[in-house]
Amino acid sequence: MFESILENIQQKILQQHYVMTIHADEEMDDDNLMLDDVEQAILTGEILERQKDIATAERKYRIRGYSTDGDLVEVIVKLGLSGKVIIITVYAV
Numbered sequence: 001m002f003e004s005i006l007e008n009i010q011q012k013i014l015q016q017h018y019v020m021t022i023h024a025d026e027e028m029d030d031d032n033l034m035l036d037d038v039e040q041a042i043l044t045g046e047i048l049e050r051q052k053d054i055a056t057a058e059r060k061y062r063i064r065g066y067s068t069d070g071d072l073v074e075v076i077v078k079l080g081l082s083g084k085v086i087i088i089t090v091y092a093v
Contacts (some may be wrong), residue, residue: 001062002047005061009077009085013042018077018085033067038090041065041073053078060088067092 012018020028020038028038045065053060060078067073072093080086 002050003044003063006045006047006063007063009063009079010043012085013039013081016085017079017083019080020087022088024087024089028090031073031090031091033092037067037069037071037073037089038075040068041086041090042077045075048074051076064093 019034024038028035037066042063042065045063047063051060051062052058058078059068060076063075065075065076073090074093075090076088078086078088
């Protein structure tokens with residue numbers, strides 16, 4: 001259902017066209033995840049659902065994939081107005 005959106009997000013990750021929020025960086029540290037784990041989770045992942053941000057009405061996507069160690073990781077992302085992927089939060093499952 002979201003294949004083309006996922007491909008677009010994954011391509012932007014490969015091209016390093018993304019930014020990470022401070023919240024995502026803190027959550028990554030809390031779960032002992034590295035940036036490589038987040039990238040790998042997006043590249044191996046699938047979109048589980050599309051959500052609507054209550055405050056901004058923007059679409060965001062919950063992606064579940066695998067870290068470099070093979071652990072399940074979920075990442076919430078949105079496509080920014082600049083065309084970059086914005087990593088909102090990340091957590092180990």
